[in-house]
Amino acid sequence: xxxxxxxxxxxxxxxxxxxxxxxxxxxxxxxxxxxxxxxxxxxxxxxxxxxxxxxxxxxxxxxxxxxxxxxxxxxxxxxxxxxxxxxxxxxxxxxxxxxxxxxxxxxxxxxxxxxxxxxxxxxxxxxxxxxxxxxxxxxxxxxxxxxxxxxxxxxxxxxxxxxxxxxxxxxxxxxxxxxxxxxxxxxxxxxxxxxxxxxxxxxxxxxxxxxxxxxxxxxxxxxxxxxxxxxxxxxxxxxxxxxxxxxxxxxxxxxxxxxxxxxxxxxxxxxxxxxxxxxxxxxxxxxxxxxxxxxxxxxxxxxxxxxxxxxxxxxxxxxxxxxxxxxxxxxxxxxx
Numbered sequence: 526x527x528x529x530x531x532x533x534x535x536x537x538x539x540x541x542x543x544x545x546x547x548x549x550x551x552x553x554x555x556x557x558x559x560x561x562x563x564x565x566x567x568x569x570x571x572x573x574x575x576x577x578x579x580x581x582x583x584x585x586x587x588x589x590x591x592x593x594x595x596x597x598x599x600x601x602x603x604x605x606x607x608x609x610x611x612x613x614x615x616x617x618x619x620x621x622x623x624x625x626x627x628x629x630x631x632x633x634x635x636x637x638x639x640x641x642x643x644x645x646x647x648x649x650x651x652x653x654x655x656x657x658x659x660x661x662x663x664x665x666x667x668x669x670x671x672x673x674x675x676x677x678x679x680x681x682x683x684x685x686x687x688x689x690x691x692x693x694x695x696x697x698x699x700x701x702x703x704x705x706x707x708x709x710x711x712x713x714x715x716x717x718x719x720x721x722x723x724x725x726x727x728x729x730x731x732x733x734x735x736x737x738x739x740x741x742x743x744x745x746x747x748x749x750x751x752x753x754x755x756x757x758x759x760x761x762x763x764x765x766x767x768x769x770x771x772x773x774x775x776x777x778x779x780x781x782x783x784x785x786x787x788x789x790x791x792x793x794x795x796x797x798x799x800x801x802x803x804x805x806x807x808x809x810x811x812x813x814x815x816x817x818x819x820x821x822x823x824x825x826x827x828x829x830x831x832x833x834x835x836x837x838x839x840x841x842x843x844x845x846x847x848x849x850x851x852x853x854x855x856x857x858x859x860x861x
Contacts (some may be wrong), residue, residue: 560579560583560593561592561593561596563579564576564579564580564583564593564596564600565596567579568596568599568600568603573600573603573604576596576600577597577600577604580593580596580597580600581597584597589620591617591620591621591624591835594613594616594617595613595614595617595626595627597613598610598613598614598617598627598630599630601613602630602633602634607634607637607638610630610634611631611634611635614627614628614630614631614634615631618631618647618650621835622650622654623654623799623835623837624654624835625650625651625652625654625655625658625661626651628647628648628650628651628654628661629647629648629651629658629660629661629664631647632644632645632647632648632651632661632664632668633664635647636664636667636668636671641668641671641672641675642672644664644668645665645668645669645672648661648664648665648668649665649785652665652784652785653784653785655859656784656785656858656859657858657859751813751815751817751822751824753852754815754817754822754824754845754852755813755815755824757776757845757851757852757853758810758813758824758826758843759810760772760776761773761776761854762808762809762810762828763808764776765800765806765808766806766807766808768800768801768803768806770797770800770801773796773800774793774796774797776853776854777853777854777855778845778846778848778853778854778855780846780855781853781854781855781856782855782856803832803833804832804833805832805833806830806831806832807829807830807831807832808828808829808830808831809828809829809830810826810827810828810829810841811826811827811829812826812827813825813826814826820846820847821844821845821846821847822844822845822846822847822852823842823843823844823845824842824843824845825840825841825842826840826841826842827839827840827841828840828841828859839859840859841857841858841859842857842858842859843856843857844856844857
């Protein structure tokens with residue numbers, strides 16, 4: 526079966542989802558916005574050589590800047606230098622494991638080389654990092670379908686008399702036929718060489734700069750007793766920022782559903798390792814929207830997170846339940 530599976534990246538004009546807003550710390554990120562915009566503009570106008578020159582010039586002075594390094598990986602992929610792009614994204618996943626987008630673009634590149642097992646692992650990491658990352662979920666579905674196609678083809682090769690295999694194989698082939706992908710977004714403004722990614726792939730190009738948000742709850746959050754919910758979220762954010770793991774983990778209900786089918790113990794261990802290892806953390810929450818019913822609440826808010834070289838401004842949603850006079854978290858998701 527030809528490699529026609531369509532993997533999604535993000536359009537050049539879109540921002541990183543959830544934790545994908547990258548800027549370097551210690552220097553005002555606003556001062557660099559024009560550099561990022563210039564690179565993206567050159568790339569979208571079909572001038573990858575000029576874009577790369579701009580990236581290399583920037584990285585001479587700021588070699589660890591994650592946002593510009595991500596753009597470098599995009600340019601390498603767009604110009605067919607898949608192995609170099611893979612190396613760039615692998616390094617980003619090692620240094621910034623909180624970010625799902627490098628994992629997704631890494632999976633796109635692996636898929637373009639028919640390394641579907643590696644693509645699967647990368648996408649599972651993206652989803653583990655951000656369970657609300659819809660693009661990665663769709664890509665993972667496509668990878669599973671491609672792996673299934675390979676398995677069915679092998680089964681048919683080994684036993685051509687098995688009448689149950691051909692219909693399954695035909696179903697998957699129809700799924701990836703051009704007419705079956707009509708609803709999928711196009712690749713990007715600049716077509717990528719076939720060696721860079723699977724057809725239809727969509728990559729993150731221009732992360733937006735995170736803007737600090739006001740810490741004052743909206744009027745809607747102060748009605749119907751929902752101020753207690755807001756206060757619980759603020760206390761959770763404060764415990765997170767101060768690395769008070771007892772209070773932070775205590776903000777979660779015993780009914781909390783950890784992401785990625787993890788056990789509660791494994792999730793707590795992973796959160797403890799990630800939080801305590803940070804030199805400093807800032808978590809500002811604002812712009813609350815609270816909905817309450819029968820002892821349960823759903824609160825959506827803007828979360829501005831800073832830790833080392835990472836700044837992420839995202840929308841977050843917590844499902845909460847009132848237990849023993851406290852509002853505790855039963856589920857959390859990012860994005861939107």
